[in-house]
Amino acid sequence: MFERIFSILKKEFLQIFRDPRMRSIIFLSPLIQVMIFGYAATMDIDHVPTAVYDLDNTKQSRDLLREFSYSKYFEFKYYLSSLEELRDVIDRSKVFGVIKFDRGFARDVIGNKSAELQLILDGTDSNAASIILGYAGQIVGNYNYRALKERARALVGNEISSIPMVDLRDRRWFNENLESKNYYLPGVISLIVTLMSLLLTSMAIVREKEIGTMEQLVVSPITPFELILGKLTPFAIIALMQVTLITIVGVLWFHIPIRGSLVLLFFSTLVYLLTSLGIGLFISTISATQQEAMMSVFLYNFPSILLSGFAYPIADMPKVIQYVTLFNPLRYYLVIVRSIFLKGIGIYYLWQPILILFVMGLTIITLSSLRFRKSLG
Amino acid sequence: MPENNTVAVTSLEKKFGNFTAVNRINFEVSGGEIFGFLGPNGAGKSTTIRMLCGIISPTSGSGKVGGFDIIKEQGKIKQNIGYMSQRFSLYDDLTVEENIDFYSGIYRVPKDEKQARKEKIIGLAGLEAFRHRLTSTLSGGWKQRLALGCAIIHKPKIIFLDEPTSGVDPITRNNFWAIIKDMARNGITVFVTTHYMDEAENCGRMALIYKGSIIAMGTPEEMKTKIMKNTVLDIRVAKGEDWLDKIETLKGVEEAALFGVSIHAVVKDERAAIDAIKDIFKRSGLKDYKVTKIKATLEDVFVSLIEDYDKEHDESKKS
Structure with a gap:
């Protein structure tokens, strides 16, 4: 039995590594994805191109503007002088937002009225817009606090150190600076492992x-069993090689923290491979040509990524869709990989998703194998 | 074991839904025989081979290959037969040696024999100079011989060849048949399908399968004499193509075709047909012609057998 499996294994490796295209797909494509997610696809928002339309043009308005420009989040690109210009810079996507002061801002601040500051945002990218809104709120909040302090001093007549207020002290655990590469790069592992094992198998x-x-x-x-084992093992090994490659580049080049156990990472990858290799095997039984197989792989792969929580949090999805994601193996693997990298938690916390993957994988690979055996006749 | 290289099937049947691919066929192949299994595409050749090789099970009937039951002992059959298809099942991106090594591993050739058998196959295929060449760079004839070599690496007693010579030039085909005959002389039973009728002459015995049924079986000689009920006439006449239509539509002429410089006509009643043909020539004042009875080729035999079969079954359907 082992001789036959070994023969197939050896043959697969010879074929894969002889083909220059295959070699580059296996080693280059993970690297390219890591580079893209490490450098380009960053969700961190700062230096947002902003325009200023200051109709008030007073000390007060300039003070507040200075607060905006001192923060690293806003970068003033244009100073506008008409509403037409305002519309134009937004329409042409020259800026992402416009800060607008109406006439009378300073008067209201000094007087006892609430002063209004308008922030116009390009809502096309709703996610980015709400993040920027948060930054702006923070800046205005700080400004208000200081204004309040001054007002209080004027009333009391001498310096007061602080006004009792709730002060939110946030601590971001696991990804202290909320760097998106820390979040995405471990995720890339799961994407590559899925795509490669599906496609190659x-x-x-x-x-x-x-x-x-x-x-x-x-x-x-x-026997069909020997054939399946001989066919799947090489791709499991290749997937593990890719995990190693991405981990090395991620940790050494991009300084992604790896806090958990590498052994657990490889173990859970093996468990996850049961599902993806099984689905790859299933696709091979329903496809007559390589093109058909490729189409089927992409048909599976895209929804699987979208419903995995890779880019969009599952908690934000409609309830029905959330239930659907329960059947998506990638969802569990993604949680495991991110937890191992960032949280550094072990099997004690992760046994549940690992067990679910194991049961799923066993079911999928058994059903696919049966179907495969039937298709041989 | 006297029957370790024989094949025998009894009322073997295979149905796919309502379609009967193989209709209760019977035949026996003795050891060391070259048995031709002939028939047009879709006649049931491949289905029969697949049942014999243990890939699919028959709907009913029974059979033994190399002494093993084709239903219960498929695993043992697979270990003891060789199989080669027209697609030459080789890996193009592996070298000659790697292909041999792969099949040698799949069939678990004993370690101490691996090298010797590999050399033998390379010698057989004449690939000594190309052992490290990628298979994709080999020509059709070499691929064919390499595929045959890979199919017999485990020294099977019976070998199944499914259209082994399609897409190969005539000289290569002759070489190939020389190897096949040599194997048969060494006691290997050869079960071969082909649609090249001239090749069928190489077979010791043959069966003609059509629409799932075996409609004739015998040696090439028997096929051409006993089994062939019709006569073939060779008509030598100038501008044969002009006469073809007229002769074909004559009463008593089953079929007519251009054959080199002459027309071959398959006829039921020899005397009546000759008279009718001479008559049309005479009426147009032609004198330079020659009609002779010739020995039927296998192709003639098969064509008239198939036409007879179709006529019979059309009539039985109508009545």
Whole structure:
């Protein structure tokens, strides 16, 4: 039995590593994705291009503007002088937001009225807009606090150290500076592992159908079990190599913290591979050509990423969709990988998703194997 | 074991839903025989081979291959037969040696014999100079011989060849058949399907399968004499193509076709047909012609057998 499995394994590796395209797909594509998510696809928002439309043009308005420009979040690109200009810079996406002071701002601040400051944001990117809104709120809040202090001093007549207020002290655990690369790079591991194991497995099996060697194998004494094991093991090994590669680049180049156990990372990857290799095997049974297999892989892969929590939090999804995500293996693997990297928690906290993946994987691979065996006849 | 290289099936049947692919066929192949399994595409050749090789199970009937039951002992059959298809099932991106090594591992050739058998196959295929070449760079004939070599690496007693010579030039085909005959002389039973009728002459015995049924079986000689009920006439005449239509529509002429410089006509009643043909030539004042009875080729035999079969079944459907 082992000799046959080993023969297939050896043959797969020879074929994969002989093909220059395959080599670059396996080693280059993880690197490219890591680079993209490490450098380009950052969700961190700062230096937002902003325009100022100050109709008041007083000391008070300039004071508040200075607060905005001192923070690293806003960068003033334009000073506007008309409403047409305001519309124009937003329409042309020259700026993301406009800070607008109406006439009478200073008068209201000095007097006893609430002064109004208008912030116009480009809502196309709703996510970014709400983050920027948060920053602006913080800046205005600080300004108000200081104004209040001054007002109080004027009333009391001497310096007061502080006004009793609730002071929010936030501590961001696990990703102290909320850097999005820390969040995304471990996620890239799960994406690469999924895509590669699905694609390589299904294509490798369908290719043998296409060139007719599958027919030859079916006539040989090899059992379906040996064939499946010989076909899946190489891609499991390749997936582990890719996990290693991404981890090394992520940790050494991008300084992603790896707080948990590497052993647990590899172990849970192996458990997750049961599901993705199983689905790859299933796709190979429903595809007659490599193109068909590739189409099926992408048909599965995109929804699986969208419903995994990779980019959009599952908690924000409609309830029904949240239930759907329970059947998405990637969801669990993503939690495991991120927890191992950032939280550094061990099997004590992670046994549940690992167990779910194991049960899912066992079910999928059993059903796929049965289907595969039937399709050979 | 006297029957370790024989094949025998009894009322073997395979249905796919309502469609009967193989209709209760019976035949026996003795050890060391080259048995041809002939028939047009879709006649049931591949389905029969697949049942014999233990890939699919028959709907009913029974059979033994190399002494093993085709229903209960599929695993043992697979270990003891060789199989080669027209697709030459080789890995193009592996070298000659790597292909051999792969099949050698799949069939678990004993370690101490691996090297010797590999050399033998390379010798057989004439690939000594190309052992490290990628298979994709080999020509059709070499691929074919390498595929055959890989199919017999485990020294099977019976080998199944499914259209082994399609897409290969005539010289290569002759070489290939020389190897096949050599194998048969060494006691290996060869079960071969082909649609090249001239190749069928190489078989010791053959069966003609059509629409799932075996409609004739025998040696090439028997096929051409006993089984062939019709006569073939060779008509030598100038501008044969002009006469073809007229001759084909004559009463008593089953079929007519251009054959090189002459027309071959398959006829039921030899005397009547000759008279009718001479008559049309005479009426147009032609004198330079020659009609002779010739020995049927296998192709003639198969074509007339299939036409007879179709006529019979059309009539039985109508009545």
